[in-house]
Amino acid sequence: MYELSFNGTIFKADIDNARAILGGICWSQGLHTVKRVVYYAGPPQPHPKGLPKLEHVTQMPPPPNNQQRPRPHPAWSALSKELARSSYFLRLAYNVSPEKDFDTEAEVDLNTVAGTLQWFDFPDPPKGQPFTQRRKMEIPGQGNLPMVMADNKYEFDKELIEETWSFVKDEDFEIAFTRHFALPERDVEPRTQLGRLPPWADLVPLDPAEKWLVTIKSFAWEENNPEEVKKAASQILEEKAFFDRLFTFEAVDRRDLDTRVPPPGRMM
Template sequence: MYELSCNATMFKADIDNARAILGGICWSQGLHTFKRLVYYAGPPQPHQKGLPNLEHVTQIPPPPNNQPSRPHPAWNALSDELTRSSYVLCLAYNVSPEKDFGSEADVDLNTVPGTLQWFDFPDPLKGQPFTQRRKLEIPGQGNLPMVMADNKYEFDKELIEETWSFVKKDEKEIPTKGDFEIAFTRYFKLPETDVEPSTQVVRLPAWSDLAPLDPAENWWVSIRSFAWEEKKPEEVKKAASQILEEKTNFDRFFKFEPVDRKDLDTRVPPPSRTM
């Protein structure tokens, strides 16, 4: 699919007012989520083509009636993309500040469901105020760190993401997955250690020990529309029209700025290439 977005920043002190405004616009209190984001970098080119080893891919929960677990069809689509270039992939896991942070129990991310995320290098702006890039997600996957290791992907970094998201629905239509989304997001770093980790941590620290990625603790504001059928030009055009219309509505609340596409480059450079 294609994700089209306009982005801005918002002061920490404005989050409650912003949530109240969006709650009125969307008739919703918003969805408050926390995610553990673990990034893995693919081997620099030249490297093996795609994802040749999917032996350990599993589905969580498992298929009903003891049916064999087969890789989601999107794995093949992702593998095709990775034959062209090596990328940093993201493993996203839902977490709870009350239950998962500061726990004394070790966590094996191979045993819990995660979502594999891939973002392509954004398209050129071409005079448009929004960022447009291809995105692929494979939810409900087990053994993701194992699959990364099987395919020579190396641990890169880990962040915690906190998000308030709101969905704006068209009252004239039946709600669909193409609804327009507004999200407020901020990121946290794990405490630094004296030893460089070779993989993700097995225990998350207490929530109070996390450090904001942005020292000012500003929130990242994103308004997004989606073209779910990326091979249909009319779907991409519809998503572009939608985000331009909504940007006009939200311009009075936020100052949207174009994002340098190079700042969103998830490609892994070959050894001879400098970013």
């Protein structure tokens, strides 16, 4: 899949008004999600290895009344081919609830809960277009993701909390407001994710100015179909002309979105 996007920012004080406006445009209250995002770094360059070991991959929840272990989702094979060409940082994303999953007594083993494996490619060269265009893959509903990362020599890098309000317009167009919160690091070696999340009220935004990222996106679901990519490009340009009246979008240096290297503060 190709994701085409423009990015901007708005201040915290403006987020409620922005959501209200988007609610009217999209006839929706928007979807509010909070995700725990864990980053893993691939084997050091120049020796990428893909994902050859998938014996611990599980589907969650498992298929009902199925005595035979299900085979890994086909996307695992396609992703492994990409990761065999170059080493990347991957995201493991888990839905969490501010009311239920923060400041709890019990530790959480992320191998036992369903997560989404996310890969974002290095953006395509501009070629005259003003938007960011890059390939992405997502494999949802997967268990044992940290175990699979360890099996394939991927190393824990960092984790954070990602809060998003998203609105869908015309099925293949999305507007999202996103902010990120830092999480404390464990003072252990080797470094790994937290067992317990701190209180939601104690989280500190990564942006000192407490701005939200505004992103508008269109999608080409068949990345090898030139007509679908062209349609997505036409859509993102048309929608940007409309949303320019509401937000200020800024050019993004594609090197800042290079998921093969770990520049400070990059959220992929």
